[in-house]
Amino acid sequence: MQDKYNFSEIEKKWQDKWAQTNAFKVTEDPDKEKYYVLEMFPYPSGKLHMGHVRNYSNGDVIARFKKMNGFNVLHPMGYDAFGLPAENAAIQHNVEPAEWTWGNIAEMNRQLRTLGLSYDWDREVATAHPNYYKWMQWIFVQFFKKGLAYKKESSVNWCPSCQTVLANEQVVDGCCERCGSVVGKKNLSQWYFKITDYAERLLSNLDQLEGWPNKVKIMQRNWIGKSHGAELTFKIKDYDEELTVFTTRIDTIYGTTFMVLAPEYPTLMKMVEGTEYEKPAKEYIERCARMNEIERTSTTNEKTGVFIGKYAINPFSGQEMPIYIADYVIMGYGTGAVMGVPAHDQRDFEFAKKFGIDIIPVIDVHDPDIDLNNLQEACAAEGTLINSAEFTGMDNKEAIEKIAEIADERGIGRKTINYRLRDWLISRQRYWGTPIPMIYCEDCGWVPEKEENLPVLLPTDVEFTGKGESPIVTSKTFVDTVCPVCGKPAKREVDTMDTFLDSSWYFLRYCDARNDEAIFDKDKVDYWMNVDQYIGGVEHAIMHLMYARFFQMALYDLGLVKDEEPFKNLLTQGMVIKGYNDSNGNYIKAKMSKSLGNVVGPAEIIEKYGADTARLFILFAAPPERELDWSDQGVEGSFRFLNRIWRLVAEFLDKYENKPGEYEIRNEADKKLNYMMNYAVKKVTEDVRDRFNFNTAISAVMELVNEMYRYKEGDVNDALLSTVIRKMLILLAPFVPHITEELWSELGYEGSVHEQSWPSFDEKALVKDEIEIVVQINGKNKEKIYIPAEITRDEMLEIAKENDIVKGLIQGKEVIKMIAVPGRLINIVVKG
RNA sequence: GCGCCUGUGGUGGAAUUGGCAGACACGCUAGAUUUAGGUUCUAGUGCGAGAGCGUGGGGGUUCAAGUCCCUCCAGGCGCACCA
Numbered sequence: 017m018q019d020k021y022n023f024s025e026i027e028k029k030w031q032d033k034w035a036q037t038n039a040f041k042v043t044e045d046p047d048k049e050k051y052y053v054l055e056m057f058p059y060p061s062g063k064l065h066m067g068h069v070r071n072y073s074n075g076d077v078i079a080r081f082k083k084m085n086g087f088n089v090l091h092p093m094g095y096d097a098f099g100l101p102a103e104n105a106a107i108q109h110n111v112e113p114a115e116w117t118w119g120n121i122a123e124m125n126r127q128l129r130t131l132g133l134s135y136d137w138d139r140e141v142a143t144a145h146p147n148y149y150k151w152m153q154w155i156f157v158q159f160f161k162k163g164l165a166y167k168k169e170s171s172v173n174w175c176p177s178c179q180t181v182l183a184n185e186q187v188v189d190g191c192c193e194r195c196g197s198v199v200g201k202k203n204l205s206q207w208y209f210k211i212t213d214y215a216e217r218l219l220s221n222l223d224q225l226e227g228w229p230n231k232v233k234i235m236q237r238n239w240i241g242k243s244h245g246a247e248l249t250f251k252i253k254d255y256d257e258e259l260t261v262f263t264t265r266i267d268t269i270y271g272t273t274f275m276v277l278a279p280e281y282p283t284l285m286k287m288v289e290g291t292e293y294e295k296p297a298k299e300y301i302e303r304c305a306r307m308n309e310i311e312r313t314s315t316t317n318e319k320t321g322v323f324i325g326k327y328a329i330n331p332f333s334g335q336e337m338p339i340y341i342a343d344y345v346i347m348g349y350g351t352g353a354v355m356g357v358p359a360h361d362q363r364d365f366e367f368a369k370k371f372g373i374d375i376i377p378v379i380d381v382h383d384p385d386i387d388l389n390n391l392q393e394a395c396a397a398e399g400t401l402i403n404s405a406e407f408t409g410m411d412n413k414e415a416i417e418k419i420a421e422i423a424d425e426r427g428i429g430r431k432t433i434n435y436r437l438r439d440w441l442i443s444r445q446r447y448w449g450t451p452i453p454m455i456y457c458e459d460c461g462w463v464p465e466k467e468e469n470l471p472v473l474l475p476t477d478v479e480f481t482g483k484g485e486s487p488i489v490t491s492k493t494f495v496d497t498v499c500p501v502c503g504k505p506a507k508r509e510v511d512t513m514d515t516f517l518d519s520s521w522y523f524l525r526y527c528d529a530r531n532d533e534a535i536f537d538k539d540k541v542d543y544w545m546n547v548d549q550y551i552g553g554v555e556h557a558i559m560h561l562m563y564a565r566f567f568q569m570a571l572y573d574l575g576l577v578k579d580e581e582p583f584k585n586l587l588t589q590g591m592v593i594k595g596y597n598d599s600n601g602n603y604i605k606a607k608m609s610k611s612l613g614n615v616v617g618p619a620e621i622i623e624k625y626g627a628d629t630a631r632l633f634i635l636f637a638a639p640p641e642r643e644l645d646w647s648d649q650g651v652e653g654s655f656r657f658l659n660r661i662w663r664l665v666a667e668f669l670d671k672y673e674n675k676p677g678e679y680e681i682r683n684e685a686d687k688k689l690n691y692m693m694n695y696a697v698k699k700v701t702e703d704v705r706d707r708f709n710f711n712t713a714i715s716a717v718m719e720l721v722n723e724m725y726r727y728k729e730g731d732v733n734d735a736l737l738s739t740v741i742r743k744m745l746i747l748l749a750p751f752v753p754h755i756t757e758e759l760w761s762e763l764g765y766e767g768s769v770h771e772q773s774w775p776s777f778d779e780k781a782l783v784k785d786e787i788e789i790v791v792q793i794n795g796k797n798k799e800k801i802y803i804p805a806e807i808t809r810d811e812m813l814e815i816a817k818e819n820d821i822v823k824g825l826i827q828g829k830e831v832i833k834m835i836a837v838p839g840r841l842i843n844i845v846v847k848g
Numbered sequence: 849g850c851g852c853c854u855g856u857g858g859u860g861g862a863a864u865u866g867g868c869a870g871a872c873a874c875g876c877u878a879g880a881u882u883u884a885g886g887u888u889c890u891a892g893u894g895c896g897a898g899a900g901c902g903u904g905g906g907g908g909u910u911c912a913a914g915u916c917c918c919u920c921c922a923g924g925c926g927c928a929c930c931a
Contacts, residue, residue, distance in 0.1 A: 231925085234852060238927055245931080263931060276931090312929090319929085344929040354931045362849090363929050436930060557926080636873075637860060643924095645860055649874055656887095657873085663888090702864085712862065715872035722872090725889095790868045795912050797868060835911055840867050845911050 017669050017762045021662035023626030027754040031129055039768070040134040042090055044543045051087035052544050053079045054523055056552030056560070060095045060142075062120035064127045066592040066608055066634075066646065067553065069618045073631045074589055074640050074708070075551050076133045080750035081704050083134070084774040090544050092526040093128065093135040095121050097144035098515045100178060100194060102448045103487075106480045113448040114476075117144055127619065131627045132753045134770070139529040143518035144448070148525065150471035151535040152518055153453040155567075157464040158574055160454070164210045165442075167454075167462055171280060171347075172441060173309070174202035180445040181206060183514060184438050185239075185559045190309030198308045206443040207452060207511070211566050215240055215435040217580070218565060227585030229641070232557045239558050241436025246420040248355070248429035250275065250328040253336055257283060259328055262350030262434050265360060266423070267415035270404040271378035273368065274356040275328045275339045276321065279304040280347035284324070287339075293325035297341060304343045312343060319344060319367040331428050332419070333405070342367060350434055358394065365394035378403050379412050440563070442514045447478055447487040449512030457499035457506040466500045472508070486510045519560055520567040523547050523582060541577055546584045551640075554588040561586070587640060587708060594646040605645065616646055628752035629655040635710040635751055657718060658755055661748075664724060665741060665759050672734040674763050676742045679735035686736055689727045690781050693740045696720040697777035700747045710751065717747055743775045791816050792843040793825050809836045816842045 034040070044050075055075040058068055072093075079091040102113035109116075121142055128135075141148050159165040173182040177197035181204060186193040211218075219240045222233045245264035252259065259275060277284055279301045288294045300322045304312065321342030328337050337356075344363055345354050358368030359377040368375055377388035381399035388395075388402075401410045407419065423429030443452065453465040453472045465472050475491035488494055488510040499506040527544040528536035552560075561583070568582040595605045596614035608615045621630045633654040638644045668674075681687050699716035703709040724740060741763070749756040749769045760769035784805050789812065791799040799821045803812060813836050816822055822844070829846040836842045 231852060235926055238851070241927090241930070243930070261931075265931080342929095344931090346930070349930045357931090361931070363931075366929095434930080436927095554925085639861085642854095642861090647860065647874070650860065653873055659887095707864075709862095709864085711860095712864095712872080715862075718872055788868085792868085792912075795910095800868080833911055835867090837867055837912095841912090843867085843911050 017666050019663075019666060021659050021755070023628065023658075023755070024623075026758045027130070027132065027627055030754050030757050031132055034132075034134075035129070035137075038138070039770070040091065040136050041138055042088060042136050044540060045088045046543070048086070048088035050090065050544060051079075051082040051549075052090045052523075052547045053082065053549045054092065054526075054547045054551070056550070056556060057094045057096050057141075057519070057522060058124065059099055059101070060097055060117060060120040060124050061101065062123050064124060064618050066616060066618060069131065069630060070589060070592055070634050070640075070644060071551060071553070072128070072131060072133050073634050074587065074710070075549075076131075076631075076753075077635065077704065077710055077750045078549055078551075078708070079134050080753065080770060081774070084746070084750070084770070084772060085705075086773065089134075090139075090526070091134055091136060092139040092141075092529070093133070093137070094139075094141035094522060094526070094529075095124070095143065096515065096519050096522075097121065097142040098149075098449045098512075098518055100446065100448070103446060103480065106447075112476070114144070114474075117142075117448075130622055131618075131631070134753070139526050141522055141525050141529050143450075143515070143522065146471045146473060147532070148522075149450040149518070151525065152450045152513065152521075153465070153470050153472060154467060154535055155521065155571075156450075156453060156513070156517075157467060157470075159209065159570060160464050162570075162574065164213070164570060165207060166210065167205060167207050169203060169205040171201050172204050172206055174200045174204075176200055181441060181443060183441045183516070183559075185440075185562075187309060190312075198310060200308055201305065206441055207454075207509075209440040209442055209566070211440045211563075212435060212437055214566050214569055215242070215437045217569055218437075218562065221565070221569075221581055225581060225583075225586075228583075229586060229588050232554070232561065232586060232588060235557045236562055239437065239562065243434045243436070245432060245434060246416075246423065246429055247351070247432045248331070248423055250331060250337075250355070252287075252339070253327040253329055255287065255326055257287070259339075259353045260351050261353045261355045262432065263355055265357065265416070266419045266429070267401065267407075267412045268357040268360045268378050269330065269332050269355070269419060270401075270407070271357045271359045271376045272330055272337060272355045273335075273358060273374045273376060274337050274364075274371075276342045276345045276354045276356055276364075276367070277324075277339065278345040278347040278352040279341055279343055281341070281352045284341065287326060288324050291325050293323065296322045297324055300341055307343070319363070319370050321367065321371070323371075331423070331426070338373070340367075340371070348438060349436065359388075359391060360394055360396055362394040362396070365391070376403060440514075440566075442517060443511040444514050445486045446512050447474070447480065449515055450518060451488070451512055452509040454509040455497055455499060455506045456509070457502060457504060459504060460499055460501045460506075463499060463501050463506075469500075474512075486512065488512070516559060516563050517567075520563045521571070523550075523564070524568075524571070524577065535576070538576065545577060546579055546582055549585045549587065550583040551587045551589060553591070557588065589640045590638070590643040592634075592644045592646055608646070616648075621651060625651060625655045626658075626754070628658055628755050632658065632714065632752050636714045637711065639711050640708055657721070658752065660721060660725075661744075662755065662759070664721065664728070665762065667728070668737065668741060669762065672732065672737065674738050674741075675735055676738040677735060679733055679739060681736075682733060683731070685727060685730050686733050689723055689736060689740060691784075692720050692723040693743055694777040694781040696747060697743060697775050698782065701774065701777070704750070714751060717744060720744060745769055746772050746775055787839060789816075789839075790841040791819065791822055792841060793822070794845055795843060798822065798825055805839075807838070809838060812836045812838065812842060816844070 053075055055071050079089050083089040097117050102117045105111050105116045106113045173187050175182055175192040175197055177195045187199050192199055219242055245262055246266040247260055247262055250259045288297045321340040324339050326339045328339055356364040358364040358375040379399040380402045381395055381397040398412055401407045401415050407415050420431045451472045454462050456462055475494040477491050478487045479490040480487050495507050497506055497508050524541055528540040564582055569580050571577045572580045591607050593605050594608050594614040595603055598604050606612055633651045637650055696716045700713040703713035745756045745760055756769045786802050787805045789801050789803055790797055801819055803815050813834050826846050831846050833845040
């Protein structure tokens with residue numbers, strides 16, 4: 017055996033071998049328990065970064081561990097291959113998006129293989145491949161037929177830089193999630209998915225997702241934004257229209273002194289038409305329309321608005337209340353109309369102050385610090401109703417129920433629920449995406465392409481200008497077609513789908529990735545789904561993870577899958593960060609990024625130390641959910657540990673014969689090593705299986721290796737040492753697959769270390785005869801005593817009291833209490 | 849503003865059920881090996897001269913608190929004029 021740990025040679029050798037033998041191919045096996053482990057698939061940018069390496073290393077440990085524990089493991093990989101960068105490459109470098117994408121995928125495949133990951137490559141998918149997007153279009157058609165896809169014109173988020181619309185979820189702080197440009201508004205006719213039909217299920221199912229991090233569930237709950245309240249209808253004085261508002265505080269109805277409509281309120285202009293209020297209203301609405309999302313939603317803005325000359329009638333008090341337009345009311349939430357209760361809502365309070373509207377307190381909050389008749393700010397607390405006719409004196413929670421009930425009886429309102437979640441806008445004015453398989457016919461309207469004609473292929477005769485509409489309109493072959501229903505000339509939809517659709521069901525396609533006849537075979541999906549362990553970054557907490565849940569539910573309703581939820585357990589891994597010195601020389605830790613110059617590429621680490629070292633460092637430096645602080649010195653340390661193992665095995669083979677099996681425990685040294693070995697097996701098993709604490713699992717093996725180094729300097733029991741080495745290699749195999757495979761073969765073992773079953777541990781070896789017990793006096797550590805392990809509480813205390821140091825410390829003092837915790841400590845409480 | 853998370857040596861982190869704080873690793877110090885550097889090996893390494901003191905600060909519960917409760921501070925994340 018070579019003295020030197022020649023990682024590059026070893027890693028290449030085994031990667032080739034695994035590829036040739038298709039080592040990680042799996043098929044359905046009803047006799048075995050299945051385990052589906054999935055890492056979020058990458059966008060094929062062409063270059064792997066450390067975040068990818070961390071993601072896939074985590075998944076690979078779990079996959080290999082589960083396989084060694086007897087599970088039939090599905091561990092696939094693929095590419096989220098549609099998207100804007102390919103199109104930008106086309107504009108900037110004049111390369112076809114397809115060519116650019118397939119080239120990147122080939123390059124990423126090569127890089128992924130250098131990491132030694134246990135994927136079943138036969139199941140690889142790429143969403144930009146017609147074999148994949150054919151079924152994406154098929155799903156769209158099913159959704160359309162079920163009424164889940166519809167087209168409507170409305171004011172949408174428009175990114176002026178990407179030249180496309182964005183979903184609500186893709187607007188972050190008023191800016192485009194992708195490019196950071198300030199998002200504007202535009203009226204366009206676009207395709208939507210009715211995700212709001214699923215709001216309640218998306219919300220309530222979260223409770224069943226016990227294997228999901230709380231943080232993600234809370235974020236989804238907030239995003240869905242369920243709000244209990246009531247709708248209430250107001251008549252308008254001398255005008256034949258009613259206004260309906262949504263409110264969570266119908267108990268404050270007697271404190272309502274004005275009404276506010278959103279600038280986009282549909283019948284607004286009709287209300288002011290031909291009156292003196294038409295001009296100011298129009299000006300105000302236009303001013304709002306010009307504002308971008310940031311200006312519009314800034315909470316620091318002073319309230320603005322204009323009176324429209326009409327009065328609503330409070331259905332309970334009969335009072336006439338002026339109606340205003342104000343931009344603090346949003347058309348997208350509730351009804352776009354709000355009842356103004358300045359005494360008990362801060363925004364209404366500010367508005368009322370500015371416009372000199374009455375502030376009538378109707379809830380007594382029983383707080384001596386608050387003067388209800390001279391409020392300095394709105395008071396939103398619970399309390400007792402005042403100034404509220406027959407409801408005065410009622411508890412406000414009771415009043416919420418009662419008033420809604422009466423409104424219902426009178427036919428002017430009812431209890432209702434509102435969600436913040438909006439329907440999902442899925443059209444994109446882009447080329448490099450799945451074509452929406454819809455056709456517009458003058459007579460038949462929007463009709464889907466016939467299923468036998470799918471896929472609707474992306475045309476290749478297009479020009480990439482980067483301006484305005486979808487580049488597909490420039491195709492001479494795509495747009496004109498015939499109506500699938502009546503056969504008359506018709507036009508195809510030129511927009512493509514949001515790429516988040518592609519990634520909302522790829523985990524299902526992996527179950528049967530090469531099926532040309534159907535989206536997938538139901539038996540196969542029923543066997544593999546759900547995903548037992550999903551792993552990815554927390555940045556996907558809302559969009560991807562909610563869209564995928566929506567798809568799964570909709571497909572469930574179509575009878576295509578057997579569960580409503582796709583991902584049983586979710587692991588959200590932390591970012592990879594690295595310290596750097598900023599322009600002032602301060603040391604700052606931040607996410608690896610090109611602009612900060614604190615990037616370490618996987619390729620350079622693999623070249624210098626090998627994939628096993630890169631994996632080991634990443635797995636050892638922090639538990640998966642935390643941020644990972646990149647440290648070049650830490651990488652050196654991991655490399656050192658692998659060299660240490662290499663030398664240990666080399667020296668062993670030099671001196672002894674490898675003969676694992678029966679061995680005798682001859683002395684204390686044997687016993688200690690045997691203990692450490694069993695302890696490591698127990699620790700690694702439990703840390704990986706129950707907690708994904710890979711860092712502490714690795715540290716347990718490090719302790720074992722340290723013990724082996726001590727042990728080999730003494731009287732060596734070669735059968736025992738052979739066994740320890742064998743088990744150590746198996747324990748490390750999921751983390752560092754190449755070096756363990758090489759050493760396995762050097763030791764003369766048949767087959768692959770990765771085919772071995774996971775070792776068990778001997779409980780008996782973990783029982784110690786004598787244990788160390790801490791003796792505390794008044795809770796302070798004073799002495800350590802060694803006592804037999806099997807001993808009663810009373811015997812423990814006797815031994816402690818006989819100890820000279822303890823005796824001295826309690827002499828002349830009154831012993832008040834003695835506490836003995838078997839196996840841990842003794843605490844003697846004394847006075848005086 | 850609301851919601852959530854995190855604060856432990858010089859550094860990354862450990863302490864799983866309230867029971868020896870600092871496992872393991874990095875770094876550092878000394879020594880050995882080496883012509884030298886590197887590698888490797890050995891010993892030491894929370895602070896303090898010491899009794900002691902130590903898990904962001906303050907308070908509490910308990911025989912016992914990194915862990916439970918209250919409160920404040922700092923950093924991070926999410927949502928945000930959501931009626």
